[in-house]
Amino acid sequence: MIQANDLKSWQQKAQAQTEILLAHLMPSENDVPEKLHEAMRYVTLGGGKRLRPLLVLAASELGEADQDAVGQAMAAIEMLHVYSLVHDDMPAMDNDSLRRGKPTCHVKYGEATALLVGDALQTQAFDVICRPTALPAARQLQMAATLARASGSLGMAGGQAVDLDNVGKAMTQAALEQMHSLKTGALIRAAVALGALACPDLGETDLARLDGYAQKLGLAFQVIDDVLDCEADTATLGKTAGKDADNDKPTYVKLMGLAEARAYAETLVADAVAQIEPFGEKAAHLRQLAEFVTARKN
Template sequence: MTRANDLKAWQQKAQAQTELVLERLLPSENELPQKLHEAMRYVTLGGGKRLRPLLVLAASELGDADLAAVEQAMGAIEMVHVYSLVHDDMPPMDNDSLRRGKPTCHVQYDEATALLVGDALQTQAFEVLSRPTALPAARQLKMLSVLAQASGSLGMAGGQAIDLANVGKPMNQAELEQMHGLKTGALIRAAVVLGALACPGLGDGEIDRLDRYAAKLGLAFQVIDDVLDCEADTATLGKTAGKDADNDKPTYVKLMGLNEARAYAEALVAEAVALLQPFGEKATHLRQLAEFVTARKH
């Protein structure tokens, strides 16, 4: 089996596991309030690359992981990610009508429901992550702290605020990387660290190395997102192509040019993969996921 086929088979299995975990952890649409729960399931289930839960799972392969903690982290980080997409698509933000190949939440339902879906998914994530596991209490508390910091004003939400404040304004590379290190990179870093924290045997030095890998991966992911926004069509992306240019947002393509941006992403991935060397074969899927980031078409 080739490396590409091996990754594809593992991805499909891991994505199916993520789907089952999310189905189990989300409230039933038959439970009051039904419309809210139906909408939460509509936006969360049946779509997306599931990169963040896959990173949790891949990082957990580096040690003797607690399965319950791993699956709770997979579900929690995807819920936070989906909540951010729901709010990001709304009219005051990016005002998009398509996400993961289907109508966005505020289009399918209404704006008030979309707001509540985001709020509910965010809080559901922390409820899920706080459920009992066999991990030491301090380890589980650290997992909650990692996700909270990655989600808030010093993480994803802060990056989104910087993004909105700079529409139509030029940004240099350092400013662009600071913004995306928060907006996109923070949750990707959290995913890898959560997977590592689910392995009681992994120490601070190893987790720090994994965090540095994830920081480079998160930046590469955003650079390729900017490239694909220019290169791919709406059907392939599953969201509206060309939105960044239409909204006059600062991007790596605008700053560097298309070919240079792609080359930069490939260099970042190479640096990320090099950081995994001490983990040997156990880090195979983390390596393959990094390489997938620059090879992906959506």
């Protein structure tokens, strides 16, 4: 059984691996246009939980993974995630001035550059995930398609649109969960799927079990995000606390109450862990990452 300190050591190594991959796979700030590349590296390097790359890596431990494909997927999904944060923080969206404990991209570099940073990171993600590996071409194409679906109008971007359309409105739990299954959950599901797809020996039954895990985990992550927005301070979060309440956004805390929302997240995590029981100890890091979601402070 993997202990908590072993998980922490694995997380630190995986986060360091992600940092190296991102630094290597993004354009240098010395390349033209220098300001754009500097801003891309500013928002991407040196911060964040790296949950999505960690999920890619943990899922890849279930089979005989192609390590080049795993590394490219880890970097690509983090680039997509960071692009979403850059755009989400802009004045037309959530209008936040702090992200990962430092000024947001539009505050430091201006709105036009921030818009281009998001655009460039999104396309860079697909450049990276399409680079040659030893995987069968059809499998690698499936990885690229998974990433595309998770980030578009039927995934993350669509969820953000629903969120913006419902500011100040009451939402049922079913509607709230549908929104967050797109806005937050789609990229978490993609991360787990990408790690599994990098293992040519994992089949459709394995992928289905992992998708069940990821669906529950994605919802749990968002529920805890809503809880932390109420409970934690700005210094701990690394972003402005209380923004959801200030912006009158629909949240699980508003719908259920604080204690009930946290209890619901714990139930979702338990359901997620149950989905991956058939994988045994190979899924130890996936299991502990799920438990980390409810225990985290930011």
